[in-house]
Amino acid sequence: MIDPNAACEPECPVAEAASVLDGKWTTLIFRELLGGTKRYSQLQRAIGGISPRMLAMRLGDLEARGMVDKTIYPTVPPKTEYTLTTLGRSVEPVIAAMAQFGVQLQQRAINPAP
Amino acid sequence: MIDPNAACEPECPVAEAASVLDGKWTTLIFRELLGGTKRYSQLQRAIGGISPRMLAMRLGDLEARGMVDKTIYPTVPPKTEYTLTTLGRSVEPVIAAMAQFGVQLQQRAINPAP
DNA sequence: CTGAATCCGGATCGATACTG
DNA sequence: CAGTATCGATCCGGATTCAG
Secondary structure (H helix, E strand, C coil): CCCCCCCCCCCCHHHHHHHHHCCCCHHHHHHHHCCCCEEHHHHHHHCCCCCHHHHHHHHHHHHHCCCEEEEEECCCCCEEEEEECHHHHCCHHHHHHHHHHHHHHHHHHHCCCC | CCCCCHHHCCCCHHHHHHHHHCCCCHHHHHHHHCCCCEEHHHHHHHCCCCCHHHHHHHHHHHHHCCCEEEEEECCCCCEEEEEECHHHHCCHHHHHHHHHHHHHHHHHHHCCCC
């Protein structure tokens, strides 16, 4: 995890952002949630290979940071929905930029440097 | 607005990008290098609290991934310069988006949710 | 279905000391 | 100046199990 107070005056927004995006699965969770409200099991299926533990942990983090709203329906069987808050949706440019950058990486991988 | 799902076939570029940006100090190193060529000690000073070990490790990674060019001047005292490659400079939109997002985080921290 | 609890291995990180 | 070597701490994350 990045210390947001690392030598950047007054406090580096890049480090701040990185601390929110940090964690192995966080960006992928954002990627899914940017597509709209999702249920727990939907997220688990959409993100290949994440364990229930990590999914719950990341979602808990994001909720605590005010990035995600959690709605519980006390039905049987239980149902929980996760939605990005306004603040959470403001990561969209970041994910979009990452997607574009990722595409460049893949193109370069196919057609190596001159 | 992006369509995250459409962007994720066959291999997710977002995950690809995340793997490059991964690591505690990576984004901060990019942040510095986007400002132009830097020497080892300049980076160490600009990024508060990074140990020589971690700095060397991350720079090695980035060089191996083709994001950074390393130039050694066999002078006395020794001098080494690190510069982003063309591919490396293509992360700029990502860092820029992160900076903007970080600013929103800070504003929200000062002026809490409605 | 939606998680919380437990255990555990390996990756990651920091501090320090040392070299060319 | 620009790193490498070594050690130890921690923390992340995976597998599994179980509960509401």
